[in-house]
Amino acid sequence: MTHDLANRDRLPPDLVTLLADWPRERWSDVPGFEGLSAFWLDRHLGFRDLMSGLRLDAEHMAGGRIDPQRWQGRLLRGGEQLVQGLIGHHQIEDASYFPTMVRLEPRLARGFDLLDADHHALDALLDGFVTSANAALQATDPQESALAFHASLAPFEKQLVRHLEDEEDLIIPVILKHQMG
Structure with a gap:
């Protein structure tokens, strides 16, 4: 199995391994x-919601169901x-949370390195996202630009969701086990 985000x-x-003792379906009971x-999961939900909203808006614009200026x-x-x-x-995670969690669970250091590598991969995807969004905002045909923007979202969204899920599976059990606030 490959470990790169893509x-x-x-x-x-x-x-x-901590998921065995701290499974997702019981997190809220701890x-x-x-x-x-809860704060971490809420932030992640916010990112998922933003991606979903951007994708849905692009679909609506491509289908002529939303005003171009509103879109x-x-x-x-x-x-x-x-x-x-x-x-x-990601800056807060890399600078503060990940080093603290590695000290608490040194056997998971490779996982935090993997998440850090994800952040670098996501930086490149964010650059592409900004380029695509700017192109869409400057295009003369909003429906065509919405189609192109929508197509550009798929790989970014897939990798972002993969990263968020993996981060949650690694981090939330550490937080719960060590009662980190």
């Missing part, structure tokens, strides 16, 4: 879940929220 379908089994774990405004605002949110989220 080709990975899940984390290697040795990196998700005392202290409402702290950092452009939503793309501008939603795109900016997504890009700035992901950049900030």
Whole structure:
């Protein structure tokens, strides 16, 4: 199994061993879940919702079901929220959370290295996203630009969702096990 973000379908089994004791379906039942774990999952849900909204808006624009100016405004605002949110989220993880979690669970260090590598891959995808969004915003034919933008979202969304799921599978059990806030 390949471990790079573009080709990975899940984390290697040795990196998700804590899921046996802290399975997803029971996370919300763990005392202290409402702290950092719930916050982390909420941030991730926000990124998923932004991607979904951007994709749906592009579909509506391509089908002529939304006013072009409204679509452009939503793309501008939603795109900016997504890009700035992901950049900030990843900076905090890389600088603070990941080093702390590696100290708590050194056997998972390779997993945190993998997530850090994901962040670099996502940076390149974010650059492509910004380029595609800017092209869509400057195009003379909003419906055609929406089609092109929509097509550009698929690989980015797939890799983003893969990263978010893998990050949750690695990180939330660490947070719960060590009662990190």
